[in-house]
């Protein structure tokens with residue numbers, strides 16, 4: 517194959533230059549400037565179309581510019597965009613009620629936030645306020661956000677915590693070994709291991725905590741840390757572990773709800789209801805509306821303590837809540853969880869075909885319409901190959917697919933409205949991109965300062 521190059525117009529290049537001069541942001545190469553989106557595709561300022569393989573930042577289950585959501589946005593924009601958080605509005609109430617109706621175990625009260633990081637910090641405040649204890653225990657390879665308290669419980673490697681030492685909360689114990697069967701932390705094999713990683717983790721908690729554990733925080737599937745899908749026993753046993761320690765279980769569904777894994781909430785796969793669940797991204801319709809849900813009992817007990825219920829300038833704003841409410845209504849009405857399970861199985865089979873054809877695709881992991889390619893130097897050693905991952909990301913972008921690859925983990929999380937024909941088309945383009953990458957293309961591009969490879973220099977990629 518010959519080397520292939522992007523062909524940007526002078527106007528596009530000008531936008532790229534202006535972005536570099538005016539916006540301090542994390543950018544991958546080339547810094548394409550996008551201007552519109554419809555369904556599963558986005559278009560740049562030249563009008564060139566790309567598949568949006570990650571639904572924005574995993575935030576658009578219905579894809580771009582869904583007509584029913586757009587109509588609601590237009591209507592509410594003319595009524596009320598923002599209001600004082602000292603009062604409420606019908607859209608915030610309807611959104612909270614709808615979210616509550618999807619949840620079990622009395623999880624009915626929503627404390628709105630703007631970001632997922634904030635939502636997790638609210639969850640941590642709730643656990644500390646409820647138990648009167650202080651330690652927050654998290655899972656190694658978990659990600660819970662970038663503000664300082666949640667950065668402390670985030671352990672996905674790279675440069676993101678470099679230099680932050682004293683700014684991170686001291687009473688955190690990143691003590692739980694990941695249930696990562698592909699690269700088992702205790703070197704055993706499931707199911708014979710009986711989930712030994714968790715038993716070993718509890719031993720670690722004895723040594724790493726003050727034994728005053730307020731909360732255990734986890735993603736039901738650890739996405740940024742490597743799409744680690746735990747064995748089915750793991751989450752129920754995590755809940756038992758939390759109970760033994762008198763701690764609350766906080767589940768971070770940011771990457772997973774709604775419906776992406778084949779259930780509305782990913783924790784439903786093992787019927788393990790948490791004490792607190794946090795949401796964002798896909799639940800937010802691309803607006804900044806995230807939140808923390810808990811029970812009446814916990815909400816009443818923590819009210820007035822540790823700044824709870826938490827508030828700020830924007831949480832629960834009308835426009836964001838109206839868009840999120842409409843989006844979730846459609847996800848439920850159109851049974852997108854079932855669609856995700858069905859199309860996810862098709863996607864999975866096709867991606868496994870790539871794994872079988874290419875030595876650099878070590879493993880395919882995920883559930884439903886959230887799958888990930890683990891890029892390795894070779895299947896036997898399973899050595900992560902982030903440079904090859906970055907090469908594949910670049911080449912698939914050339915093929916018209918915009919995708920996220922952080923370190924050696926390439927994510928496939930398209931809008932849930934994707935069709936089987938589109939899946940076929942995307943996997944074909946990925947195949948071409950992998951072949952091109954294995955041949956050493958591109959020959960003359962240095963990605964090292966514009967991708968997750970730059971993490972070794974202390975920068976961080978958004979995840």
Ligand SMILES: Cc1ncc(COP(=O)(O)O)c(C=O)c1O
Pocket residue numbers: 630631632633634636659660661662735739740768769770771796797806978979
């Ligand atoms: C699992 C998980 N939790 C929390 C967050 C933080 O969300 P936000 O970027 O909205 O603060 C992220 C962001 O990628 C995430 O992946």
